[in-house]
Amino acid sequence: MHIGPIALENRLFVAPMAGVTDRPFRMLCRQLGAGYAVSEMVTSRKDLWGSLKTSRRADHAGEPGPIAVQIAGTDAAMMAEATHYNIDRGAQIIDINMGCPAKKVCNKWAGSALMRDEPLALEIVCAVVDAAAPHGVPVTLKMRTGWSADQRNAVKLARDFESAGVQMLTVHGRTREQGYKGAAEYDTIAAVKAAVRVPVVANGDVTSPEKARDVLAATGADAVMVGRAAQGRPWIFREIAHFLATGTHLAPPLVAEVRKLLLDHLQEHYGLYGEYSGVRTARKHIGWYVRTLPGGEAFRARMNAIEDCEQQLRAVSDYFEGLAEGMDRIPAHRDADLADHAGDADEEEKAATAAH
Template identity: 45%
Template sequence: MAHISTTTPSAVALSIGQHRIASPVALAPMSGVTDAPFRRMVARFGAGWVVSEMVPSDDLALGEEEARLRAEGDGLDLHVVQIAGCEPHWMAEGAKVAAGAGAKVIDINMGCPAKRVTGGYAGSALMRDLDLAENLIKATVAAVDVPVTLKMRLGWDEASINAPELARRAEASGIQLITVHGRTRQQFYKGQADWSLIAEVRAAIGVPLVANGDVATVEQASDCLDRARADAVMIGRGAQGKPWFLAQVAAHLAGMAVPADPDLASQRDVAVELYEAQLTHYGVAVGVRHARKHLGWALDVAAGQAGASAMTLSAARRRVLTLDQPEQVIAALDEAYDALAWRAAA
């Protein structure tokens, strides 16, 4: 696999509990995206740490297979599992299962805006009931011996920006790092993340603060850190199709030259490696379907590097994303990347 090497100066020192973090750049938890194969790949390129997709705490505690797959982290030096729920008992039990299976950090989700999550009074809905949120945090922290972190939004809506208050309570309850997405729940992913409002959380806490939201370039990463007065930046959608992007951000923040994107041949190898890893992770029947979004993002990134429009790639892209036999998918990928290489050379 193509590799981007980064080093981080000692001035940028960050820890999660006893775990020293190599760079202040994290991969955000994204449901249906940050599965174990993708996290392993991003970590190998050089992310500071990576977080699992959200895992329902009760499903994990009850041994549901889908929850187990979401929480898997074999091969990761720092295995972080994010759990969600609205009942202290199940949050504690889910945290115990995750830690017992090897998680070195438990992250609590109080930021997911999806209606299926907030409808059950989990995710960002907890920002409407800080007493319940505090009880969930205390139960989770008490249940495990590993560090517990928290991810939240600015608040439920613009009239209730209460992230600083929740952060204060969280730190007092034992949370060791806090991540804030610079939007309210009611914004979902619309508009622009407000990094400056995250700085109000910085003034309220002494534990490390991570800023999240709309970081798609290395310049935006440094701007985000400055405006949020944060210790680290967390990147989600900016890494889709570009598992090397976090390493590029880390180099920029360290004052080093930012490595170029891997060439198209290396990008093809990365896409195929991730595809095959997801087939192994999920089984072929499920993996073929699950991997399509990653292949689509990879092709979009490659098309951009080659200077080709999405229209130019549309026929090959349709083939890659509709074929069901893995060998046919890989052959179609080869054809697509060969066409892009020809386009780039021309």
């Protein structure tokens, strides 16, 4: 499939998640089968562009294309300026955030709150498209089904956004009111797909190869976007790709492979964040990797007290070496594992809140 003139490797996408989908994580998911990954949201507030947090989010060094950057804000002129800022720093696709449900973001009328102000939402889209067009950079947009169950306006907005020049739409199958609770619904995504000609991406509760197949069939979407299910399990993309191509399941990864993947991920993570922040922000990733593994919770508690990168690497290496003595492969995933992980999903909301 294509986003404007840009060809994508496949139809398996990594969702933008604040505090999670930084450059090392995006590159890891791409390595393991994702065809496309969108950055954490970058604020449109110019006064924050000089912050360490924003400079890290705008750092795409060594990242394979296409480089897609999500921007968030409530002012059309500021969003246009943020478009120029990120294109100057390598963005090849600009994605507009109208899907974030974090309370602090929505209280400022950003993220999914923009769906409640349709004229402002359209004004922002027009400003971003106009700013990106001279550079030949396509604009995409991620939204929810609506603000609440009785305010589902994704279909109307999708038509408006397509008319304004948006070249791909991603729809999370929940309202803002739901947050990440309850089950995602796909009827609205199917209705959006039927209403527009641009590619539509289905997001929400894509937790397994079978679920990816079923969501694609139910919605008619051009692609699926995986969020929480990739946390600690970035190889889900190759599992889905194999299943969609063959109808059979790929064997779970070897413990030795996961050990190497995580150690390499941690090295890249430290390189981006430095030792002090790196060892602390890596804890959530390590926790996600081990949460369903034997002794994982005890290891997680012990690891959270480590404040040195070398000690953290050594602890992770020792844990997986010990694990390999008792099993060859990581246990097969169960959808219940993600349900057990639901509390951790609020990491996205907490991180988004901290970012704004």
